[in-house]
Amino acid sequence: xMEKQFTLSVLTEDRAGLxxxxxxxxxxxxxxxxxxxxxxxxxxxMSRFTIVITTTREKIDKVCGQIRKLVDVLGxxxxxxxxxxxxxxxxxxxxxxxFLNGQNIESLVRNNGARILVVEEDHIIIExxxxxxxxxxxxxxxxxxxLLEFIRSGRVAISKSKRRTEAxxxxxxxxxxxxxxxxxx
Amino acid sequence: xxxxxxxxxxxxEVQTNLLSGAEAVLKCLLEEGVExxxxxxxxxxxxxxxxxxxxxxxxxxxxxxxxxxxxxxAQGFARVSGKTGVCFATSGPGATNxxxxxxxxxxxxxxxxxxxxxxYSPLLGTDAFQETDVVGISMPVxxxxxxxxxxxxxxxxxxxxxxxxxxxxxGPVLIDITKDAQFESFHFSYEKCVxxxxxxxxxxxxxxxxxxxxxxxxxxxxxxxxxxxxxxxSQAKKELIExxxxxxxxxxxxxxxxxxxxxxxxxxxxxxxxxGNYAPxxxxxxxxxxxxxxxxxxxxxxxxxxxxxKQAKVIHIDIDPSEIDKNVKTDVALVSDAKVxxxxxxxxxxxxxxxxxxxxxxxLKAIENETLGGSIDGRLKMGEVIRELSAQTxxxxxxxxxxxxxxxxxxxxxxxxxxxxxxxxxxxxxxGFALPASIGARMGQEEKEVIAIIGDGGFQMTIQELxxxxxxGIHVKxxxxxxxxxxxxxxxxxxxxxxxxASTEMVNPDFQLIIKGYGxxxxxxxxxxxxxxxxxxxxxxxxxxxxEAEVEKEENVFPMVPAGASxxxxxxx
Ligand SMILES: Cc1ncc(C[n+]2csc(CCOP(=O)(O)OP(=O)(O)O)c2C)c(N)n1
Numbered sequence: 001x002m003e004k005q006f007t008l009s010v011l012t013e014d015r016a017g018l019x020x021x022x023x024x025x026x027x028x029x030x031x032x033x034x035x036x037x038x039x040x041x042x043x044x045x046m047s048r049f050t051i052v053i054t055t056t057r058e059k060i061d062k063v064c065g066q067i068r069k070l071v072d073v074l075g076x077x078x079x080x081x082x083x084x085x086x087x088x089x090x091x092x093x094x095x096x097x098x099f100l101n102g103q104n105i106e107s108l109v110r111n112n113g114a115r116i117l118v119v120e121e122d123h124i125i126i127e128x129x130x131x132x133x134x135x136x137x138x139x140x141x142x143x144x145x146x147l148l149e150f151i152r153s154g155r156v157a158i159s160k161s162k163r164r165t166e167a168x169x170x171x172x173x174x175x176x177x178x179x180x181x182x183x184x185x
Numbered sequence: 186x187x188x189x190x191x192x193x194x195x196x197x198e199v200q201t202n203l204l205s206g207a208e209a210v211l212k213c214l215l216e217e218g219v220e221x222x223x224x225x226x227x228x229x230x231x232x233x234x235x236x237x238x239x240x241x242x243x244x245x246x247x248x249x250x251x252x253x254x255x256x257x258x259a260q261g262f263a264r265v266s267g268k269t270g271v272c273f274a275t276s277g278p279g280a281t282n283x284x285x286x287x288x289x290x291x292x293x294x295x296x297x298x299x300x301x302x303x304x305y306s307p308l309l310g311t312d313a314f315q316e317t318d319v320v321g322i323s324m325p326v327x328x329x330x331x332x333x334x335x336x337x338x339x340x341x342x343x344x345x346x347x348x349x350x351x352x353x354x355x356g357p358v359l360i361d362i363t364k365d366a367q368f369e370s371f372h373f374s375y376e377k378c379v380x381x382x383x384x385x386x387x388x389x390x391x392x393x394x395x396x397x398x399x400x401x402x403x404x405x406x407x408x409x410x411x412x413x414x415x416x417x418x419s420q421a422k423k424e425l426i427e428x429x430x431x432x433x434x435x436x437x438x439x440x441x442x443x444x445x446x447x448x449x450x451x452x453x454x455x456x457x458x459x460x461g462n463y464a465p466x467x468x469x470x471x472x473x474x475x476x477x478x479x480x481x482x483x484x485x486x487x488x489x490x491x492x493x494x495k496q497a498k499v500i501h502i503d504i505d506p507s508e509i510d511k512n513v514k515t516d517v518a519l520v521s522d523a524k525v526x527x528x529x530x531x532x533x534x535x536x537x538x539x540x541x542x543x544x545x546x547x548x549l550k551a552i553e554n555e556t557l558g559g560s561i562d563g564r565l566k567m568g569e570v571i572r573e574l575s576a577q578t579x580x581x582x583x584x585x586x587x588x589x590x591x592x593x594x595x596x597x598x599x600x601x602x603x604x605x606x607x608x609x610x611x612x613x614x615x616x617g618f619a620l621p622a623s624i625g626a627r628m629g630q631e632e633k634e635v636i637a638i639i640g641d642g643g644f645q646m647t648i649q650e651l652x653x654x655x656x657x658g659i660h661v662k663x664x665x666x667x668x669x670x671x672x673x674x675x676x677x678x679x680x681x682x683x684x685x686x687a688s689t690e691m692v693n694p695d696f697q698l699i700i701k702g703y704g705x706x707x708x709x710x711x712x713x714x715x716x717x718x719x720x721x722x723x724x725x726x727x728x729x730x731x732x733e734a735e736v737e738k739e740e741n742v743f744p745m746v747p748a749g750a751s752x753x754x755x756x757x758x
Contacts, residue, residue: 013383017320024325065507071329071349074383169382177385179352180522185532 001056005034007084007157008060010049010067011074011165014040018072022049025066031055035088035154043165046074050086052155074172079159086157090135091117092126092142093149099124105145112138123148202374206336207232207367210300211240213343216375219271221628223247223258227275229315230302232367234273247628247657250649252279254621256286257647259297261625263290264608265583267418269351270297270625276304277315280361281322285615287357288326292612293441294414296355298346306334306363320361328356336369340376348378353386354505355418388506390521390529398500398517399533401474405498407542408434409465409472411457411486414441415479415503417604421524422446425478428527432537435546437465439480441611444601448580454546458486459746460593464549466744466752469494471545476500479523482512483612492751502526556757557743564737565713567591567666571598573720574636574664582634583608583626587619587643590672593742595638606633617646623661624653634662634724641667641693651703654729662723663731665696668738676741700731711735 012018019038026033034052041048053060060078067076096119099105109116114128128138135152204212210233214222222244226234237246249255252274259270274283280301290297304313320332329349331342339362346358402408416425422445429436429446435454436446446453455462457469469475475497480486487493490512501508501515502523509518519526561569571594574582580600586592586609601607608626610618623637644665654661675689700707706726710719710733723732746755 017324020321021324028325062507062511065509065511069505069507071381071384172382172385173380175385177387177389178380180387180525182522182525183528185528 001058003054003056005052005054005081006060007079007086007155008049008051008053008064008067008076009079009157009159010051010076011041012047012049012070013072013074014045014047015072018047018070021070021072022051022067025063026053029059029063031059031063037154037156041165043169046169050155050157075168077159079157083161084157084159086131086155087129088132088135088153088155089127089129090138090150090152092128092138092147093123094126094142094145094147096120096122096124098145108141112141114138202372203370204373205232205236205367206333206339206362206369206371207236208239209336209339209371209373210343210362210367211236211244212373213340213375214271215243216377217269217343217347219244219269221245221247221262222271222273223249223255223262223625224273225249225252225255225275225279226273227279227302227315229276229304229364230273230279230300230367232364233300233302233362246273247624247653247659249621249624250652251647252282253285253617254624254647254650254653256283256290256297256299257615257618257621258625258628259299260286260290260293260295261585261608261622262629263295263297263355263625264622264629265605265626266629267605268296268629269347270295270629272297272299273301274299275302275315276319277317280317280319283359284323284326285613287323287359289610289613289615289618290357291326291328293610294355294418295357296351297357298343298350299357299359301359301361302367303332303361303363305365307365309334309363319359323359326357327359330359330361333360333362333366336366336371339366340373344376344378345381348381349384353384386504387522388504388520390519390525392529394517394519395526395529396533398476398519399530401498401500401517402432402434402476402530403535403537405474407472407539408432408474408476409468409497410434410436411475411477411480412436412438412442412445413478413480414439414445415523416442416445419479419504419523419525420604421478421527422604424524424527424531426450428531428534431531432534433539433543434476435465435539435543437461439483439486439611440596440609442480443596444607445604447602448600452543455550456596458483459488459748460597460742460744461746462550462597463553463744463755463757464546466746466755467549468545470496470751470753472497474498474500476502477513478502478527479504481508484512487512488746488750488752488754492753553744553757561713565711565716565734566740567594567668567736568598569713570664570666570716570734570736571595571638573716575599577720577724578634578636582606582636583630585609585619585623585626585635585637587637587639588614588616588673589640589643590668590676590740590742591638591640591666593673594666616643619643620647620650620663621653623663624650624659627659627661635660636662636664638664638666640672641665641669641691641696642671644696645693648699651700651705655703655705659729660727661729662726663729664723665731665733666736667693667696667733668736668740669693670738672740673742675739679739679741681747696731696733706730707733709733709735
C-alpha cells in the first residue's frame with residue numbers, strides 16, 4: 001500500500017499526561033511523527049492535537065482507532081491533504097547589517113509574503129506562514145545572507161467539514177452510548 | 186496538610202461528612218459494592234491500611250504474598266463474578282509488582298481497579314524513597330489511570346475508575362493516591378459515575394448492518410461461529426445458542442471463549458487456535474461465512490493471516506470499534522454489545538439446516554480422535570488426568586489454568602458446562618497466574634469448587650501465595666501436573682530447535698514437603714491405576730489441598746498449528 005501524508009486531528013479533554021497517552025500509541029508501532037501541535041481549542045477545557053504523519057491509509061486508520069479509544073479523547077479524525085486548510089509558521093533571524101548594507105532584503109521579504117517582526121541592533125526577525133515548501137523556499141533565499149537562526153512550527157490544520165465542534169460535543173454529551181440497553185424485539 | 190478552614194464547620198450535618206482521604210477511599214469502595222480487597226501494605230499506603238483496620242467488619246482484605254498475586258487474584262475474582270476486582274499496593278516496588286497483572290487484565294479485558302499509594306505530592310519527581318512514576322509506567326497497560334494529589338479528587342477518581350473498568354470492553358484502571366491526599370480531610374460525598382462525554386462504551390447497533398449480516402447468513406451454505414470472551418462478558422450464551430440452533434450453525438470457542446457454550450452442545454465443534462481441535466481449525470478455511478462474536482482474531486487463533494479464511498465473508502461482532510479490521514478484514518461489522526447484536530440477528534435470520542456441513546466437522550473429529558486417542562501406556566499423560574478431573578467434577582468446577590502444556594491440555598479436555606467457569610491468562614500468557622487467580626476465583630463465588638491447574642514451572646513463579654491460602658483459609662484445590670520441564674518450551678525445542686533443551690529442565694523441590702510446610706494437605710499420584718481413587722480423594726477433601734500428578738516428562742501437545750503456519754497446516758503429530 002502507498003504511503004501518504006496524513007493529518008490527524010484529535011480533540012481531547014484538557015488533562016495532564018494526555019500528550020504521553022497519545023504519543024506512546026505511535027511509539028509502540030515505531031511510527032515517526034513528523035509534527036505535533038497541541039493547543040487549547042475554541043471550547044473551554046478542551047485541547048486539540050494536530051499530528052502529521054506519513055504512512056499508509058490502513059495504518060493511520062488503525063492508529064486513529066486506538067487514539068479514539070483513549071478514555072479522555074473526544075474525537076479523532078484522519079484527513080488527507082485536500083480535506084483541510086493548514087499552515088505552519090517559520091521564524092528567521094538574520095543579521096541587521098545585511099539589511100543596512102542596502103541589500104534588497106526588504107523587497108525579498110515583501111515579495112515572499114513574509115513580514116518583519118522586530119528589528120534589533122544586531123538582528124532582525126522575519127516571520128512567514130505557509131506550507132513547508134513556502135517557508136523552505138524563503139529559507140533558501142535567506143541563507144546566503146547569513147541566517148543566524150531558523151525555526152518552524154508544527155502544522156495546524158482546520159478541516160473543510162461543516163461540523164461544528166460545539167455541536168459534536170453536545171452530541172457526545174447526549175448520546176445514549178453511555179449505558180447498555182437491551183432491546184426486546 | 187489539613188486545611189484548617191475545613192475543620193471550623195458550624196453545620197453538624199456537613200461535619201459528619203468530614204473524612205480523611207484514606208477513609209474516603211474505603212467509603213467509595215463500599216458505595217461501589219466492594220466487599221473484598223487483595224493487597225499488600227507499605228509506607229505510602231499506610232493511611233489507607235490504617236483505616237482498613239476500622240472497616241474490617243465491612244471490607245475483607247486478603248493479604249497476598251506478592252503484589253502480582255494481588256492483581257491476579259483481583260482478576261480471578263472479576264472473571265468468575267463479573268464484578269470489578271480491587272487491589273491495593275504501596276508506591277515504588279509495590280506498584281511495579283502490580284504491572285504484570287495489570288497488563289494481563291488489559292489484554293484479557295478484565296475489570297480491576299488498582300489503588301496504589303504514592304509519595305507526598307511535594308516530593309513527586311524528586312526520586313524520593315519508593316517513588317516511581319506508576320502513572321507513566323502503567324499508561325500503556327491500563328484502560329484509564331489517574332493520580333490523586335488532593336483528597337477532594339478521590340470520589341471523582343474512584344467513581345470514574347469503577348465506571349470505566351466495568352463498562353463497554355472491560356479493563357484495568359489504576360488510581361495513584363499521594364500520601365498527603367490520604368491524610369487530608371475534606372467534605373465527602375459520593376455520586377456514581379454514569380456518563381463521561383469522551384467515553385462511549387456501548388456503541389449503538391446499526392440495524393442496517395445487522396440486515397446485511399443476516400442476509401449473508403441466510404444465503405450461506407457453510408456458516409461458522411467463532412465464539413470469544415465477549416459472549417461471556419455480555420451474558421449472551423442464551424442468544425448465541427438460540428441463533429446457532431435456529432440457523433444450524435456450528436460454533437467453536439477461542440481460549441477465552443471456552444465455557445461460553447457448553448462443551449457438549451451438539452453444535453459445539455471445539456476449541457480454536459494453535460492447540461485447538463482439528464476440525465474447527467481446518468474448516469475455518471472451508472466455511473463461506475465466518476461470524477466472529479466478541480473475539481479479536483489473536484495470532485494464536487488465526488495463524489498466518491495471509492492464509493486465514495480468505496474464502497469466507499467475515500461478519501465481526503465486537504463492542505470495541507478498534508478491533509474491526511485490526512487483523513482480519515471484515516465484510517460486515519456489527520459494532521455493538523454481543524447480546525444486542527445477536528438478539529437483532531435472531532429476528533432476521535431464517536431457520537435453516539446445514540447437515541452436510543456439520544458432518545464435515547464430525548468426520549474430522551473422528552480423525553482427530555483416532556489419531557490422538559488410542560490406548561495409553563507408560564507414565565501418566567496430562568490428558569487422562571484432566572479427563573478424569575472433568576468426569577469426576579461433572580464438568581462443573583471452576584477451572585483456573587496457568588500457562589503452558591497443562592493449560593492447552595485442559596482447554597482440550599475439560600468439558601465445561603457454564604459461562605465464567607474457565608479462568609486463564611490468554612493474551613499475555615502469564616506463568617504464575619493460576620495460583621493467585623484461583624484465590625480470587627474462590628472469593629468471587631462460593632458455590633463451585635475452584636481448581637487451579639498448574640505446571641511445575643508456573644507453580645514456582647507464585648508459589649508464595651500458598652501462604653495466602655493457608656493464612657486466610659481459602660478453599661482451593663491445586664492440581665500440579667509435574668513433568669519436570671518447562672514443558673511447552675521444551676516441546677518447541679524438540680519440534681523446531683532440533684531437540685536442544687536449553688534451560689528447560691527443572692530440578693524441582695519436593696512439592697509435598699513445601700505444601701506441608703504451609704500446612705496444606707498434599708497428595709501425589711504417579712500411576713494410572715490409582716488415578717481414579719486419588720482424584721476422588723482430592724475432590725472429596727474439604728479445604729485446600731494439592732494433588733501432584735507425576736506425568737510423562739516429554740509429552741507433546743497436539744493438535745498444533747506451528748507458529749506462522751496456516752490453520753490449514755494443523756498437525757496431529
Ligand atoms: C512469566 C513467563 N515467563 C516465561 C514464559 C514462557 N513460557 C511459556 S510456557 C512455559 C513453560 C511452562 O512450564 P510449566 O509451568 O512447567 O508448564 P508445562 O508447559 O510443563 O505444562 C514458558 C517458560 C511465560 N509464558 N510466562
